[in-house]
Amino acid sequence: MFTWLSRPPQQSTLSDSEQLLFSGALRHDKAWAQYENPLLRVSFWSMAKQFPAMMASVARAAWREDPRALLVLLAAELGIGLMRAFTLVATNQVLIAIFSAGPTTDRLLDAAPALGTAAAVTAASSMLSAVSVAASGRLEPKIERACTSRYYRGLARVELATLVNKETQRALDAGRYGIRSIRSMLSSSIQVINTVIGLVAAAGVLLLLHPVLVLALLLIAAPKAWGAVAVVRRNYASRSVWLDHVRATDMVTYQLSRPDAGPEVKAHRAGELLTGAYEDMAATAALEKQRLAYAEAGTDLMASAMSGVAALVSYGALWALLWFGAIPLAAAGTAVVAVRTSSQNLASLVMSVNRLYEESMYLADLETAYELAERNAIPAGGLSLPQGPVEVRCEKVSFSYPGAEQLALDEVSLMVPAGKVVALVGENGSGKTTLAKLLAGLYLPTQGQVFVNGVDVREADRDAVFDRVALLCQDFPHWPMTARANIHIGRPELDLDQERIEQAAREADALSVVDSLPDRWESIIVSGFERSTQLSGGQWQRMGSARARYRRAPLLIVDEPTSALDPRAEIEAFQALRSMTDNGTTVLLITHRLAATATADLIYVLDRGRVVEHGSHAELMTLTDGHYRTLYEMQAAQYARTPSSPVLPRPTPHS
Numbered sequence: 097m098f099t100w101l102s103r104p105p106q107q108s109t110l111s112d113s114e115q116l117l118f119s120g121a122l123r124h125d126k127a128w129a130q131y132e133n134p135l136l137r138v139s140f141w142s143m144a145k146q147f148p149a150m151m152a153s154v155a156r157a158a159w160r161e162d163p164r165a166l167l168v169l170l171a172a173e174l175g176i177g178l179m180r181a182f183t184l185v186a187t188n189q190v191l192i193a194i195f196s197a198g199p200t201t202d203r204l205l206d207a208a209p210a211l212g213t214a215a216a217v218t219a220a221s222s223m224l225s226a227v228s229v230a231a232s233g234r235l236e237p238k239i240e241r242a243c244t245s246r247y248y249r250g251l252a253r254v255e256l257a258t259l260v261n262k263e264t265q266r267a268l269d270a271g272r273y274g275i276r277s278i279r280s281m282l283s284s285s286i287q288v289i290n291t292v293i294g295l296v297a298a299a300g301v302l303l304l305l306h307p308v309l310v311l312a313l314l315l316i317a318a319p320k321a322w323g324a325v326a327v328v329r330r331n332y333a334s335r336s337v338w339l340d341h342v343r344a345t346d347m348v349t350y351q352l353s354r355p356d357a358g359p360e361v362k363a364h365r366a367g368e369l370l371t372g373a374y375e376d377m378a379a380t381a382a383l384e385k386q387r388l389a390y391a392e393a394g395t396d397l398m399a400s401a402m403s404g405v406a407a408l409v410s411y412g413a414l415w416a417l418l419w420f421g422a423i424p425l426a427a428a429g430t431a432v433v434a435v436r437t438s439s440q441n442l443a444s445l446v447m448s449v450n451r452l453y454e455e456s457m458y459l460a461d462l463e464t465a466y467e468l469a470e471r472n473a474i475p476a477g478g479l480s481l482p483q484g485p486v487e488v489r490c491e492k493v494s495f496s497y498p499g500a501e502q503l504a505l506d507e508v509s510l511m512v513p514a515g516k517v518v519a520l521v522g523e524n525g526s527g528k529t530t531l532a533k534l535l536a537g538l539y540l541p542t543q544g545q546v547f548v549n550g551v552d553v554r555e556a557d558r559d560a561v562f563d564r565v566a567l568l569c570q571d572f573p574h575w576p577m578t579a580r581a582n583i584h585i586g587r588p589e590l591d592l593d594q595e596r597i598e599q600a601a602r603e604a605d606a607l608s609v610v611d612s613l614p615d616r617w618e619s620i621i622v623s624g625f626e627r628s629t630q631l632s633g634g635q636w637q638r639m640g641s642a643r644a645r646y647r648r649a650p651l652l653i654v655d656e657p658t659s660a661l662d663p664r665a666e667i668e669a670f671q672a673l674r675s676m677t678d679n680g681t682t683v684l685l686i687t688h689r690l691a692a693t694a695t696a697d698l699i700y701v702l703d704r705g706r707v708v709e710h711g712s713h714a715e716l717m718t719l720t721d722g723h724y725r726t727l728y729e730m731q732a733a734q735y736a737r738t739p740s741s742p743v744l745p746r747p748t749p750h751s
């Protein structure tokens with residue numbers, strides 16, 4: 097019977113557009129997606145069993161942050177529950193006085209003390225509520241702040257290899273949703289405690305009046321509880337079905353307002369496909385929503401009917417108790433009041449437990465993220481590094497990315513002498529960026545050793561290694577901050593130093609970029625904000641270069657630093673890099689512009705993760721059929737080519 101009420105939600109029908117654009121439903125590849133509809137997979141009882149553990153985890157966090165506020169909060173809630181019991185007892189006393197024999201005025205006078213008690217109890221309850229609100233208001237932000245900052249500090253310290261590992265990255269990312277849950281966990285927990293105490297108080301008073309009255313309470317409450325669970329589950333089902341469509345329509349319509357999609361939206365008429373897809377998906381989603389709404393209405397009706405029948409049975413039992421004189425009329429009146437308030441309490445209890453359960457899953461993710469971040473944190477402390485210019489050496493270094501089958505670096509040995517320009521050259525995917533990150537101490541080798549000033553990076557104080565490195569990565573961050581902050585973030589531990597910022601900008605040829613901005617140093621250089629403006633690719637590259645220079649580190653690692661620069665700026669940038677060695681800076685340069693590597697002191701050529709050649713430009717050019725020479729000549733030939741020249745062959749791969 098009623099199997100249609102408990103069957104799982106139907107999969108939504110895919111619109112033709114979703115099939116065409118996404119080859120199915122557009123589901124997120126995100127850790128939180130698995131929690132979209134937790135209530136669909138769990139029963140009310142399995143949730144109830146986990147309830148103590150959930151409460152304990154919130155209580156632990158609260159105890160850590162402010163034990164006093166927690167104790168005040170619990171005491172206030174307990175007091176509120178007791179006041180509920182007193183209210184029922186006072187109500188009973190009032191009813192006894194009113195239903196007793198005698199003149200009305202005498203009965204009212206008899207009821208007066210109990211009425212006074214009820215009023216005093218209500219006043220006390222209001223005061224305790226205020227105390228509870230104040231204590232939780234004090235506790236909530238403290239818990240949230242402490243848990244959130246622990247999470248972000250953990251992320252900031254975690255090894256880069258953990259971040260690039262898809263699995264651990266997902267787990268760390270999932271923690272983000274946990275920090276949002278902390279606040280609601282606390283308020284839901286308080287609500288649960290509050291209603292449980294209220295229910296226990298009501299049941300206790302009813303038990304004193306007559307044990308059968310407790311049974312009546314349970315009878316009415318049970319279908320209400322079932323109804324509330326069923327409705328909540330239905331709502332989740334509706335939301336989860338709706339989510340796929342919302343996501344798909346959002347994705348499609350978002351493109352219409354994006355400037356970079358604009359040219360194709362207009363010229364290729366992609367806009368027509370997108371708006372048509374929206375209409376198609378919206379129609380399917382509306383049908384699905386309607387179907388679920390009907391189902392929800394059915395559930396509601398069934399819950400109300402069952403509750404009505406239960407109420408009839410309970411009130412019948414009450415009537416029988418009165419008929420046979422088992423309870424006085426006043427007790428029956430108190431029972432009716434208790435049952436009505438308790439069933440309302442119960443409905444809110446179910447809602448709070450549901451919410452608590454969902455939030456606790458997110459909180460469990462946060463615990464996992466903490467644990468993961470702490471286990472994979474970059475160790476603090478270690479061997480200190482000798483001061484002065486930096487020399488980096490690696491011996492038989494192999495490295496593979498987490499989960500990758502192939503080695504990104506295979507037994508690489510090289511030397512980056514202090515105060516020299518060393519270039520890493522090779523085709524796409526040959527391992528240059530990976531090698532640079534190992535030399536900077538960002539990744540630890542899977543095998544082999546990296547030495548910075550003679551100290552093995554594994555044993556070195558990694559903070560000291562990072563302190564000596566300035567990076568300009570290929571995909572360096574475009575911080576959504578002011579132009580000033582975008583440079584200052586290169587050495588954030590220093591007090592903001594405008595002179596040093598301007599000097600770095602001058603050296604990187606970025607001063608003219610800042611001068612052209614409407615709010616100069618105060619301009620936010622990512623669009624979409626007040627005072628914001630969009631920089632061109634080349635302008636960004638100069639800002640990134642200024643940031644790296646502002647760091648004033650003895651080892652500068654630059655990965656394709658000129659890919660977006662115009663020819664004049666590019667030549668100047670390479671000359672500036674060269675001149676940095678004058679003050680002892682070691683420069684590690686990764687570039688495909690081989691004209692620039694010609695002036696490097698030393699060139700390492702990588703091919704499929706191995707060093708296949710090394711030497712100066714002149715030495716490498718003497719190698720007939722050498723890898724470097726082939727690449728260099730191919731590039732040089734580009735400029736000598738006339739339209740009728742044949743396409744150049746690819747270089748022969750080296751093993």
Ligand SMILES: Nc1ncnc2c1ncn2[C@@H]1O[C@H](COP(=O)(O)OP(=O)(O)OP(=O)(O)O)[C@@H](O)[C@H]1O
Pocket residue numbers: 260497498500504522523524525526527528529530531570
């Ligand atoms: N985060 C990562 N996870 C897994 N594999 C990666 C990751 N980053 C790079 N790789 C792989 O490691 C290999 C070397 O990549 P790397 O970026 O070091 O090459 P590169 O020589 O710098 O290439 P390019 O000239 O295109 O910048 C490639 O096969 C690449 O697919």
